[in-house]
Amino acid sequence: MSTYHRPVSNTWWLKQKSYFLFMIRELTSVFVAGYCIFLLVLVYKLTQGADAYGNFMAALKLPISVALHLITLIFVLYHTITWFNLTPKILVLYRGEDRIPQGLVAATFYAGWVVVSIIVAWLVLGV
Amino acid sequence: MAETMQLEIFRYRPEKESVPSFQTYEVPFREDWVVLDAINYIKDEIDGTLSYRWSCQMGVCGSCGMMVNGVPKLSCAVFLKDYHPNKIRIEPLTGFPVERDLIFEMNDFMTKLKEMQPYIIRKEGEERSLEEGEYIQSPAELAHFKQYSMCINCMLCYAACPVYALDSTFIGPAAIALGQRYNMDSRDQGRDARQEVIASHDGIWECTFVGECSAVCPKHVDPAAAIQRAKVSSTVDWFKDVLIPWGKKK
Numbered sequence: 001m002s003t004y005h006r007p008v009s010n011t012w013w014l015k016q017k018s019y020f021l022f023m024i025r026e027l028t029s030v031f032v033a034g035y036c037i038f039l040l041v042l043v044y045k046l047t048q049g050a051d052a053y054g055n056f057m058a059a060l061k062l063p064i065s066v067a068l069h070l071i072t073l074i075f076v077l078y079h080t081i082t083w084f085n086l087t088p089k090i091l092v093l094y095r096g097e098d099r100i101p102q103g104l105v106a107a108t109f110y111a112g113w114v115v116v117s118i119i120v121a122w123l124v125l126g127v
Numbered sequence: 128m129a130e131t132m133q134l135e136i137f138r139y140r141p142e143k144e145s146v147p148s149f150q151t152y153e154v155p156f157r158e159d160w161v162v163l164d165a166i167n168y169i170k171d172e173i174d175g176t177l178s179y180r181w182s183c184q185m186g187v188c189g190s191c192g193m194m195v196n197g198v199p200k201l202s203c204a205v206f207l208k209d210y211h212p213n214k215i216r217i218e219p220l221t222g223f224p225v226e227r228d229l230i231f232e233m234n235d236f237m238t239k240l241k242e243m244q245p246y247i248i249r250k251e252g253e254e255r256s257l258e259e260g261e262y263i264q265s266p267a268e269l270a271h272f273k274q275y276s277m278c279i280n281c282m283l284c285y286a287a288c289p290v291y292a293l294d295s296t297f298i299g300p301a302a303i304a305l306g307q308r309y310n311m312d313s314r315d316q317g318r319d320a321r322q323e324v325i326a327s328h329d330g331i332w333e334c335t336f337v338g339e340c341s342a343v344c345p346k347h348v349d350p351a352a353a354i355q356r357a358k359v360s361s362t363v364d365w366f367k368d369v370l371i372p373w374g375k376k377k
Binding site for chain 1: 139141145146147198221224225226232266267271289292293335336337338341342349351352355356358359
């Protein structure tokens with residue numbers, strides 16, 4: 001008997017909100033990776049002397065650099081929030097027969113994020 | 128005049144057409160009818176040629192899965208009133224080859240389920256005889272995997288999985304969740320045997336954690352979580368092998 005195989009269109013991820021949000025989450029990885037490379041370049045410039053570093057920092061103040069940083073920030077925030085929200089699915093903890101609430105597991109990660117952010121802000125702004 | 132509702136149903140009759148089409152039926156609208164009631168009405172009163180699977184009509188057998196307006200649902204567990212007065216579009220579960228109308232081929236899933244060995248495996252010489260009695264398990268040990276044991280093999284999770292739709296070699300959500308169910312069972316000793324399938328190229332690493340398998344599961348099994356947890360266990364295995372090559376795997 002001949003069966004019928006339904007084709008999958010290239011736009012399958014546009015047909016449902018959850019698929020679309022998943023694809024955005026995947027796309028955010030590109031920005032996370034891109035920013036890691038940027039930080040490595042920043043460290044490299046630092047090793048090349050004061051002039052090279054100064055020129056690089058000046059270039060970062062251009063509107064296009066600021067705009068790119070803002071776009072990256074939005075994507076990285078989306079990446080972080082979606083992954084923190086998914087973490088309790090993977091990190092399943094029990095106290096006896098009772099599962100530790102998923103919200104509590106996620107909240108621990110958010111709390112860690114806040115603490116690290118405060119430390120970074122103190123290092124950057126406070127010194 | 129009594130209210131009616133329209134159902135637009137996927138039709139595929141291989142003996143007379145090579146490409147499927149949609150046929151619209153008008154059924155009475157009743158507050159207490161589920162989609163399956165309306166389809167049964169069509170079969171009994173309007174068009175006896177319509178083919179589909181169903182059995183228990185109470186969300187237990189897992190036979191009546193269909194795409195309802197593009198979303199995988201058990202047609203016995205979704206009410207007409209939630210869509211009224213709009214038209215409802217009914218299709219066979221996505222990702223599977225269609226045999227006839229709403230009936231799809233499930234051989235692939237059955238093969239994968241069998242490969243997963245979803246039953247308690249004991250090491251040689253460690254099986255208890257009937258005289259020795261049952262394997263004892265505490266309520267806490269049961270709680271760790273009970274959720275994954277609720278699967279009714281309805282395959283809605285496969286229909287929701289874009290990875291499976293694009294590449295059907297993927298073992299898929301339900302089969303992996305059931306493998307994980309036995310891996311987490313304190314009475315089981317078959318993890319190594321299952322690991323060959325779970326951690327294979329077509330296993331857990333194909334999953335990109337879309338998460339829709341869990342969203343559509345009528346039994347709240349959460350196969351997406353089972354797959355990610357299997358990824359963590361497999362990664363731990365790998366680190367153990369690399370860092371402690373002389374150590375024996377548990």
